[in-house]
Amino acid sequence: MDEQAYTPNPPNKQPSRRQILKGAGVIGGAVALGIGGGVYALRTLSGGSGGGPDSRTSPEGSGEPPSLERLADNVVSGGPGKDGIPAIDKPKFVDAGKARFLTDDEPVFGLEHPHLPRAYPQLVLVWHEIVNDTVDGKPLTVTYCPLTGTAIAFTGPPDGSALTFGTTGNLVNSNLVMYDRQTDSTWPQITGTAITGKRKGQRLATTPLLWTTWKAWRSAHPDTQVLSTDTGHLRDYGSDPYGSYTRNSGYYTEGGPIFPVLERDKRERFADKDVVIAIRAGKRQLALPKARLKQDGTVRAKAGGVPVTVTWDRKLAAARVDGAEDAFDAMWFAWYAFHPDTEVLV
Amino acid sequence: MNRGVAALSRVGDAWDGVVHAVVGTPSRLRTALAIPRRRRIALVMSVVMLVAYLAAIGDLAFSVSGRWAGAPVVQAAWERLFSVRAPYLFEPVLAVRTPYAALFLSPVNALLGALVAALVGANVAVALAVRDTSACRVPPTRGFGRLLGVLPAFLLGFACCVPAFLLALGTGAAAAVLPFVVPLRPVFYPLTLVLLGGALVWGGRRL
Numbered sequence: 001m002d003e004q005a006y007t008p009n010p011p012n013k014q015p016s017r018r019q020i021l022k023g024a025g026v027i028g029g030a031v032a033l034g035i036g037g038g039v040y041a042l043r044t045l046s047g048g049s050g051g052g053p054d055s056r057t058s059p060e061g062s063g064e065p066p067s068l069e070r071l072a073d074n075v076v077s078g079g080p081g082k083d084g085i086p087a088i089d090k091p092k093f094v095d096a097g098k099a100r101f102l103t104d105d106e107p108v109f110g111l112e113h114p115h116l117p118r119a120y121p122q123l124v125l126v127w128h129e130i131v132n133d134t135v136d137g138k139p140l141t142v143t144y145c146p147l148t149g150t151a152i153a154f155t156g157p158p159d160g161s162a163l164t165f166g167t168t169g170n171l172v173n174s175n176l177v178m179y180d181r182q183t184d185s186t187w188p189q190i191t192g193t194a195i196t197g198k199r200k201g202q203r204l205a206t207t208p209l210l211w212t213t214w215k216a217w218r219s220a221h222p223d224t225q226v227l228s229t230d231t232g233h234l235r236d237y238g239s240d241p242y243g244s245y246t247r248n249s250g251y252y253t254e255g256g257p258i259f260p261v262l263e264r265d266k267r268e269r270f271a272d273k274d275v276v277i278a279i280r281a282g283k284r285q286l287a288l289p290k291a292r293l294k295q296d297g298t299v300r301a302k303a304g305g306v307p308v309t310v311t312w313d314r315k316l317a318a319a320r321v322d323g324a325e326d327a328f329d330a331m332w333f334a335w336y337a338f339h340p341d342t343e344v345l346v
Numbered sequence: 347m348n349r350g351v352a353a354l355s356r357v358g359d360a361w362d363g364v365v366h367a368v369v370g371t372p373s374r375l376r377t378a379l380a381i382p383r384r385r386r387i388a389l390v391m392s393v394v395m396l397v398a399y400l401a402a403i404g405d406l407a408f409s410v411s412g413r414w415a416g417a418p419v420v421q422a423a424w425e426r427l428f429s430v431r432a433p434y435l436f437e438p439v440l441a442v443r444t445p446y447a448a449l450f451l452s453p454v455n456a457l458l459g460a461l462v463a464a465l466v467g468a469n470v471a472v473a474l475a476v477r478d479t480s481a482c483r484v485p486p487t488r489g490f491g492r493l494l495g496v497l498p499a500f501l502l503g504f505a506c507c508v509p510a511f512l513l514a515l516g517t518g519a520a521a522a523v524l525p526f527v528v529p530l531r532p533v534f535y536p537l538t539l540v541l542l543g544g545a546l547v548w549g550g551r552r553l
Contacts, residue, residue, distance in 0.1 A: 015355030023357030
């Protein structure tokens with residue numbers, strides 16, 4: 001357009017009706033846009049549709065285990081969309097000798113199976129969080145949440161249904177919230193109990209996974225199969241967006257949680273990222289600092305009248321738990337957020 | 347004359363001015379790009395911006411230790427062309443690895459990055475033109491000073507890769523910002539385009 005073609009109204013000229021209406025339209029549009037944007041921002045930040053935090057550190061934490069409803073009300077977006085972190089649905093495995101993408105001190109989650117030991121490398125799971133696997137013809141869902149440092153293998157719900165899982169992209173207590181593709185119920189990983197949907201209240205059974213290193217696992221199980229990086233997805237396996245376990249750096253060791261949690265340990269018995277062996281037996285929960293177990297070798301305790309023995313496997317540098325319903329390594333803040341009534345063995 | 351009516355009329359005039367400036371922007375941009383030196387600088391800035399964008403979202407990665415040596419050189423997953431990972435972030439469909447650099451190409455991500463990069467390049471060209479045409483009247487750095495004003499605008503473009511991007515700044519920073527940034531992420535990319543577009547129109551008015 002020619003620069004000379006545009007001449008605004010001279011200052012002293014009587015304003016035309018057209019310009020007045022135009023001005024009113026512009027102001028009206030701007031106000032509507034401002035109100036709409038403000039409402040959207042407020043709704044989003046206060047948890048309208050995608051959920052939102054009550055508060056980041058929940059100073060009014062009740063000290064009681066959060067109910068399913070309270071957990072459901074405090075689901076927040078972690079950033080990615082549903083299945084934005086893609087589960088591995090057709091896992092491929094390679095022999096130990098062909099797993100050249102792993103260095104000796106890389107963490108792996110080991111499944112001790114009499115004929116079929118399997119290693120699930122953390123460097124693969126950090127990009128997928130869920131592997132819908134099958135062992136002996138039965139479904140086995142191996143899950144890993146980098147934000148809470150928890151690797152848990154689920155065998156399925158009490159009615160024996162074969163479920164497969166995906167990521168919702170959401171978090172509660174900073175922990176992965178999964179959904180099952182059959183009923184779209186949502187399940188926080190640490191409790192393994194559905195908080196919404198048809199299966200609300202049901203709990204998934206688990207089978208032990210050992211958090212160890214590739215070298216230790218390979219030595220103990222030379223016949224192991226290893227989850228391959230040929231996942232059907234293109235990812236930069238070997239780089240970790242959160243930090244590094246081999247160098248003890250980044251999110252895994254420093255600071256606190258970055259997403260909201262419902263309960264904080266006011267007594268600060270351990271640092272947020274200290275690893276505890278998290279144990280559920282009967283209706284009781286126990287937390288045993290991994291560092292203490294490493295030192296003592298064996299710790300015996302009772303949880304709800306049930307004797308529990310936790311042993312440090314020196315060869316695998318991993319905890320073995322007998323007598324518990326389920327047990328896994330967890331960052332202290334995460335275990336406490338779900339189980340503020342946990343007993344602590346110190 | 348009623349003051350309110352006069353104010354409305356002035357707003358109407360201002361709107362006409364904005365529309366005029368927007369309509370005139372392409373021709374001003376053409377004028378700015380008519381000089382080969384400006385074209386070159388704008389192109390270089392656009393390429394730098396695109397590389398930075400792709401690196402920020404993880405689609406382009408570098409390794410001084412050559413950690414991709416031995417990894418498959420080319421892998422493809424074309425069926426995931428429109429699979430969404432997060433708002434304005436799509437699945438890569440082609441991985442090309444050399445020992446020291448790896449590209450995880452998502453054509454959609456590349457297109458979104460190219461759009462931001464093109465707008466940055468256009469802003470640079472216009473700023474250069476403003477500096478050239480007003481060299482006698484204003485200090486020569488002023489055109490670039492204005493460019494600094496659009497810096498926050500294109501930083502917003504990187505917001506599509508939170509939380510990884512924020513985690514790089516430390517868990518404390520991430521914890522402080524993430525709960526507010528993540529829910530608003532869907533508006534960041536369009537906002538980047540609007541702000542960069544606005545800066546371009548604003549800069550072009552001085553030509």
